[in-house]
Amino acid sequence: MFIKQKRINDASSVLTKLPDQMENLRVVYKIKDATKDIVKIGLNKDVQPNVSILPTKIGPVSTFNAYGKYSIRKDLPKKERFMYERVWRWKQWAGRNQTVDMEETRDVYRDCYPRDFVSPPAEELTYFGDKISSRICNKSERDNIKHIINLFLEIFGECEIVQDDLQDIIKAKRVNWEILPQGQDPWDRVQKYLKNCGIKNDDFGHPIMERQKYILASNPLSLGVGTAGFKGYVAYIFNDMTVLESVMYGNAIYIFDKNWEDFSKLTKAEILSQGFQKTRIIHSGEWKTKLKPFMK
Numbered sequence: 001m002f003i004k005q006k007r008i009n010d011a012s013s014v015l016t017k018l019p020d021q022m023e024n025l026r027v028v029y030k031i032k033d034a035t036k037d038i039v040k041i042g043l044n045k046d047v048q049p050n051v052s053i054l055p056t057k058i059g060p061v062s063t064f065n066a067y068g069k070y071s072i073r074k075d076l077p078k079k080e081r082f083m084y085e086r087v088w089r090w091k092q093w094a095g096r097n098q099t100v101d102m103e104e105t106r107d108v109y110r111d112c113y114p115r116d117f118v119s120p121p122a123e124e125l126t127y128f129g130d131k132i133s134s135r136i137c138n139k140s141e142r143d144n145i146k147h148i149i150n151l152f153l154e155i156f157g158e159c160e161i162v163q164d165d166l167q168d169i170i171k172a173k174r175v176n177w178e179i180l181p182q183g184q185d186p187w188d189r190v191q192k193y194l195k196n197c198g199i200k201n202d203d204f205g206h207p208i209m210e211r212q213k214y215i216l217a218s219n220p221l222s223l224g225v226g227t228a229g230f231k232g233y234v235a236y237i238f239n240d241m242t243v244l245e246s247v248m249y250g251n252a253i254y255i256f257d258k259n260w261e262d263f264s265k266l267t268k269a270e271i272l273s274q275g276f277q278k279t280r281i282i283h284s285g286e287w288k289t290k291l292k293p294f295m296k
Helices: 060-067 142-156 187-198 205-216 286-294
Strands: 024-030 052-053 069-072 079-095 098-111 115-118 125-127 131-135 160-162 177-179 220-225 233-237 240-248 251-254 279-282
Touching: 024 142, 060 069, 060 142, 079 205, 115 187, 142 160, 177 251, 187 205, 187 220, 205 233, 205 240, 205 286, 279 286
Parallel strands: none
Antiparallel strands: 024 131, 024 160, 052 125, 069 115, 079 098, 125 131, 177 220, 220 233, 233 240, 240 251, 251 279
16 A cells, blocks of 8 residues: 555554455555665665664654653643753952852753653664565554654655565664774764764763763773664663663663663663663762762
């Protein structure tokens, strides 16, 4: 079944047209120009087929898919909320017409309406060479199917509903992470990655850079940087622990009691699930004290 429109409002209009005996399905896009089409979801144009990826953000649907969203509760009174860290600089009187330059990293709080975080669906797409496909979906997943169809329509402008038999032919691997090469200055690579994420060494970006230096000082075995929909995450890999640092403003540090092989198999939905995290550390207050025991 071919679909070409801006978006659908209800999956029922699609599902009712499928054969009654068809319980499972995939949403696919048949590639017209591989060098352009696969780049749209965040893959390198030279990548080999049979890989899965969380697509990069293009518009509201793909942004929600990768990062989730907040539902603002304007029906509730405002509360003070931690926003971010920043560097404050001032001149302090030192006597005899002299001043000294001062600086301090401070937490910034503001009165805001409460908000509920809606977790990202984190639907991954798989590149099979001649097509890009969703996971296998059961027809009962109406809301998920609606979201996946709208994801394809936002990225490609069209899609098709097909049977699920691709799953029996090819097993895909995920490419959500890039492992930084051994022997290369890790801070140099992390610094370049931060720049690529839009982090600057200014009053807001300086605390973020200092956090990366602090974690690197504990000599992780290796580290990986997120690609496409995982962009903005740095995974510091220790013996039996993975420290996941979000370099986006106002985010947190996630601790997983998993080695890299197990951690890298997690989807973003699983990573953000409290059931998979050992702990979550906010970027404020005594975050160094809370983090230190895990970096061994």
